[in-house]
Amino acid sequence: MLLPRRARNRRRRESPNEATPDSMRTRAWGSQRGQRRDAEGWCGSPSSAERSPVRFRPIASLSVAAAAVLLLAGCAGGSTPDATDTASAGTGLCAAAAPSGAASDGVTVDGDFGAEATASFSSPLEVPGVERTVVSEGDGAEIADGDYLSYALTAFDAASGEQLGSAGYADTPLQPQQITSDSVLAQLFGCSPVGSRVVATLPASDQGGAQIYVLDILDATPASQWCVAGDFTGEAPTVVLNDGALPTVTVPQTAPPETVSVEVLEKGDGAVVEPGAAVEVYYSGLKWSDGSAFDSAWAPEDPAPFTTDAVVPGFKAALEGQTVGSTVLVAMPASCGYGVAGTSSNALAGEALVFVLQIASAEPAAG
The missing domain is CATH 3.10.50.40 (Chitinase A; domain 3)
Incomplete structure (x- = not known):
């Protein structure tokens, strides 16, 4: 039985879980190295539109038209x-x-x-x-x-x-x-x-x-108008934060939000995450359509390191402006995730997504 929004605000947590990793791990968000290989063409640069926990197929396996689109997307932010x-x-x-x-x-x-x-x-x-x-x-x-x-x-x-x-x-x-x-x-x-x-x-x-x-x-x-984060206006997923383990998330059987929707579950007292910052984040990702999990990084002392510019727009919007130590719920339409259906070969294209994320650390962007 799904809890109403007001009940979710009384979510429980078994015990505090202060995220204080000792060092940066080598785990890469979305297998970016593999995606760089897939997206490289005459431009030889990674795609800002292809970051995903599911690797893209190599260009050679796509139709010619799709390959052309992928090549342009892969070069969109490149040199x-x-x-x-x-x-x-x-x-x-x-x-x-x-x-x-x-x-x-x-x-x-x-x-x-x-x-x-x-x-x-x-x-x-x-x-x-x-x-x-x-x-x-x-x-x-x-x-x-x-x-x-x-x-x-x-x-x-x-x-x-x-x-x-x-x-x-x-x-x-x-x-x-x-x-x-x-x-x-x-x-x-x-x-x-x-x-x-x-x-x-x-x-x-x-x-x-x-x-x-x-x-x-x-x-x-x-x-400034693309995938801007705001409050939930409809029913939001329910979240139970567990002691050092993956949160339990229940997605409502309602239409997903049309914009990036964020709720701070626990407010941290650390530094503010600046645009482009290098962060370490514990996260759990689910599909809104059926509530199934597709990716996570919640192992103790092993948050995922990346920059806020290296993730999909909805995830970036949920991170920037938050404080280190915060736990955040975010839901996003497909357009702010891995694209609307048919726009890429990513298995998550067309899916509205839900993430629970916990910000372990943040460093300002270099330069």
């Missing part, structure tokens, strides 16, 4: 590819935009914005590097550094002209990706406003041949 000729010293999204060139200018695009595009060009098309040409400029808001972009793409093989696939349109949604001035997305989109359509050329890499992307900027959400 500039060696093959580009863009000015890395510039600042801001406008300066980060890749230049146009003979390859991108040589692509003719047909089709309505927001729908799968067709492209024609002389094949094989020589693609010496990343190039970008604005096909049509939108009249929406100008995107800003740090925004979360919703976009769609149609991919083509530069050698044959064959359409490889598409994603991000109504029937194949993509998880919004954060665009920063040092990301590959910034090279492709620059500071173009919402509603813009661009052609981008990507050179061949170890993952495959050169490709042509037609990309539509569908929407942009400021970082």
